Amino acid sequence: QVQLQQWGAGLLKPSETLSLTCAVYGGSFSGYYWSWIRQPPGKGLEWIGEVDHRGTANYNPSLKSRVTMSVDTSKNQFSLKQSSVTAAETAVYYCARGYRTGCSSTTCYAWFDSWGQGTLVTVSA
């Protein structure tokens, strides 16, 4: 049974860089797509991006210029860095395991089947 455990700084000032790490226990690190998803208080879910075990990343275009995701396969960990945060980006940030199957030339079936516990990141001056 895979488990994802995440950590990182919970209080930032505007313009600082958010940094979170997620460790994967009890499952394979390769063959999956490791995502970050955020949820502002009382609101819905927003996909930030994903990275695979080779370090190939895909980002939400709305955040692409400020986001970097990386992996450390020796530790089965992946990380998120998001620069120049604003108060509007106060949210619970989740790491999640993404699985893809049935891919055609243009699309795949993909879903998030395991999630971390979430980290509340508050951005405040």
Next chain:
Amino acid sequence: DIQMTQSPLSLSASVGDRVTITCRASQSIRRNLNWYQQKPGKAPRLLIYAASALEGGVPSRFSGSGSGTDFTLTISSLHPEDFATYYCQQSYSNFPYTFGQGTKLEIK
């Protein structure tokens, strides 16, 4: 981006009721649609993937249907632990994946 619109946004029901939640995509997403359940203070939990496939360990009272732009999540007989917020998510357009606004299911 593909927009996902859920209805209703909130719903009151009683234990034992049959409940249906709808998710509509702004364009055809074939069957690339997943459903999640989220309880307060917890991470989402995958219920249904590829529109109608039940995730392992999820009770059979949950079912999903639909294709193209219109999808439904049905709970055949509500249990007390089913009161939560439900989200749909599309994976047809990979980047970005997008979620519906959520439907909050409350006890009547």
